[in-house]
Amino acid sequence: MAMADTFVLFGATGDLAKRMLFPSLYFLHAEGFLDDDVRILAAARSPRSNEEFRAEVASWCCERADGAKQDVVDAFVARIHYLAIDVTTPEGYDELAAKIRENGKGKEVVFYLSTSPSIFGAVCQGLKSHGLSEPPHRIVVEKPIGYDLESNIRINDTVAEAFSEERTFRIDHYLGKETVQNLIALRFGNRIFEPLWNSQTVESVQISIAETLGAEGRGGYYDEYGAMRDMMQNHLLQLLCLVAMEPPSSLNAEAIRNEKVKVLRSLGPITAENVEARTVRGQYKEGFDPDGGKAASYRDDVENPKSETETYVAVAADVRNWRWAGVPFYLETGKRMAERKTHVVIAFKPVPHSIFGDDASPNELHIVLQPEERITLQIMNKRPGISAEGMPLQELPLNLSLSEATNGQRRRIAYEQLILDALTNNPSLFVQRDEQEAAWKWIDAIAKAWAERGMEPKPYRSGSNGPSAKHVLTERNGHSWYE
Numbered sequence: 001m002a003m004a005d006t007f008v009l010f011g012a013t014g015d016l017a018k019r020m021l022f023p024s025l026y027f028l029h030a031e032g033f034l035d036d037d038v039r040i041l042a043a044a045r046s047p048r049s050n051e052e053f054r055a056e057v058a059s060w061c062c063e064r065a066d067g068a069k070q071d072v073v074d075a076f077v078a079r080i081h082y083l084a085i086d087v088t089t090p091e092g093y094d095e096l097a098a099k100i101r102e103n104g105k106g107k108e109v110v111f112y113l114s115t116s117p118s119i120f121g122a123v124c125q126g127l128k129s130h131g132l133s134e135p136p137h138r139i140v141v142e143k144p145i146g147y148d149l150e151s152n153i154r155i156n157d158t159v160a161e162a163f164s165e166e167r168t169f170r171i172d173h174y175l176g177k178e179t180v181q182n183l184i185a186l187r188f189g190n191r192i193f194e195p196l197w198n199s200q201t202v203e204s205v206q207i208s209i210a211e212t213l214g215a216e217g218r219g220g221y222y223d224e225y226g227a228m229r230d231m232m233q234n235h236l237l238q239l240l241c242l243v244a245m246e247p248p249s250s251l252n253a254e255a256i257r258n259e260k261v262k263v264l265r266s267l268g269p270i271t272a273e274n275v276e277a278r279t280v281r282g283q284y285k286e287g288f289d290p291d292g293g294k295a296a297s298y299r300d301d302v303e304n305p306k307s308e309t310e311t312y313v314a315v316a317a318d319v320r321n322w323r324w325a326g327v328p329f330y331l332e333t334g335k336r337m338a339e340r341k342t343h344v345v346i347a348f349k350p351v352p353h354s355i356f357g358d359d360a361s362p363n364e365l366h367i368v369l370q371p372e373e374r375i376t377l378q379i380m381n382k383r384p385g386i387s388a389e390g391m392p393l394q395e396l397p398l399n400l401s402l403s404e405a406t407n408g409q410r411r412r413i414a415y416e417q418l419i420l421d422a423l424t425n426n427p428s429l430f431v432q433r434d435e436q437e438a439a440w441k442w443i444d445a446i447a448k449a450w451a452e453r454g455m456e457p458k459p460y461r462s463g464s465n466g467p468s469a470k471h472v473l474t475e476r477n478g479h480s481w482y483e
């Protein structure tokens with residue numbers, strides 16, 4: 001497996017780099033996944049000496065890696081070279097290009113843009129003008145790529161002027177999560193589920209990403225984007241794709257991504273006519289923080305007393321194709337919810353004729369992605385013991401705990417796999433342009449319908465399960481949310 005020899009991280013002093021990217025690179029190094037000659041060039045404007053920056057990175061990594069050994073950390077930070085450059089000015093690229101090409105290195109470079117998308121264009125132009133965008137060099141871009149379809153196309157066009165589509169790796173960190181990839185394994189590595197995976201047998205699907213965190217820290221960005229653009233457009237729709245897509249012909253990136261885009265293009269449009277029946281917007285008010293203490297309102301968190309940004313969104317979506325016709329997909333995500341939980345619930349239809357009266361509840365498959373990783377199939381059993389009245393049943397879970405299955409191994413940061421894939425040129429877990437455009441098209445229509453209907457976010461208490469209006473969405477079809 002060939003590996004790029006240089007990893008250039010733009011935005012090296014930022015929040016994402018500190019919390020996720022450097023710790024991920026550290027774990028890849030510590031566990032022997034990085035070739036010895038891989039260098040990390042860290043770029044940002046803040047003045048730092050190389051030594052100062054290495055010391056900072058060492059502290060970020062030690063914070064994340066319990067019991068990290070000093071010699072391993074030292075060997076890791078020795079790979080790093082800090083460059084204080086402003087990527088919006090041409091001068092910075094002379095220094096960067098010289099560093100990349102130092103000692104005959106820089107034969108294969110991965111550029112990782114962990115900066116605001118507003119400077120993606122400047123970086124791509126700068127790299128191109130210095131001959132740094134030719135194959136086999138490639139670029140990784142962070143979300144959000146745009147605010148709507150139009151800006152998404154504009155940013156992607158700018159990147160495409162320097163890097164071709166097959167050398168553009170768009171990150172959705174959910175695709176790097178172990179259990180998200182496990183959805184592919186579960187569906188296509190087991191014969192038993194696939195025959196049941198359709199509207200004949202499935203009653204409804206729920207996909208929820210609930211967070212206990214508020215918008216604090218990233219308020220400026222979040223207040224502009226809201227839950228729909230921050231979470232639904234990418235992570236939730238990616239999960240929906242993995243649940244709903246047809247079996248790809250191989251694990252090849254193109255094969256998987258082509259199936260995902262078909263799902264996105266099959267989503268039933270949400271317009272001003274059906275938006276009130278199919279979507280709920282919410283915004284958290286004061287309440288409690290499940291991680292401890294009182295929680296301020298969203299408006300206080302972002303210091304915008306008039307904010308109408310949604311911190312919760314629920315959508316009853318439908319995938320209009322042969323496999324899923326008539327099956328509602330309930331999608332929800334929210335901040336400051338009662339607990340941190342990401343799960344997918346496949347609710348099956350009841351048995352066609354129950355010989356047990358009302359005792360036979362329909363089966364459910366719960367795929368829990370966060371905080372623990374677990375797959376549970378709820379199945380009906382005979383209640384143990386004797387009975388004077390027929391055969392009473394009980395529902396019991398068939399449990400697969402992935403933390404037990406992995407012998408309590410460290411839980412990986414999603415970015416570890418994605419960075420390794422970028423270094424080894426494997427685009428399977430990245431998002432292609434068509435997918436993003438199809439997703440934005442659907443999201444834009446909802447945002448437009450909200451505006452047309454003047455739909456304001458409904459308040460919900462911090463630490464609750466979201467606005468009560470969300471129940472109308474499911475109850476209309478005789479369903480309820482699995483909390």
Ligand SMILES: NC(=O)C1=CN([C@@H]2O[C@H](COP(=O)(O)OP(=O)(O)OC[C@H]3O[C@@H](n4cnc5c(N)ncnc54)[C@H](OP(=O)(O)O)[C@@H]3O)[C@@H](O)[C@H]2O)C=CC1
Binds near residue numbers: 017045
């Ligand atoms: N933080 C998170 O949890 C997540 C972030 N993301 C995305 O990742 C990207 C980065 O986010 P985050 O780390 O939070 O952002 P930050 O604002 O914390 O960091 C931005 C980085 O960009 C650098 N930068 C800004 N302007 C320039 C410039 N002109 N030249 C060189 N460097 C520059 C900053 O360095 P300096 O000020 O030193 O120049 C800093 O290192 C964004 O696109 C964000 O949406 C995605 C998911 C989660």
Ligand SMILES: O=C1O[C@H](COP(=O)(O)O)[C@@H](O)[C@H](O)[C@H]1O
Binds near residue numbers: 211213230231370
């Ligand atoms: O991309 C984002 O994801 C995080 C949630 O990620 P998770 O891995 O902790 O589930 C979210 O908090 C953030 O607002 C969003 O930008």
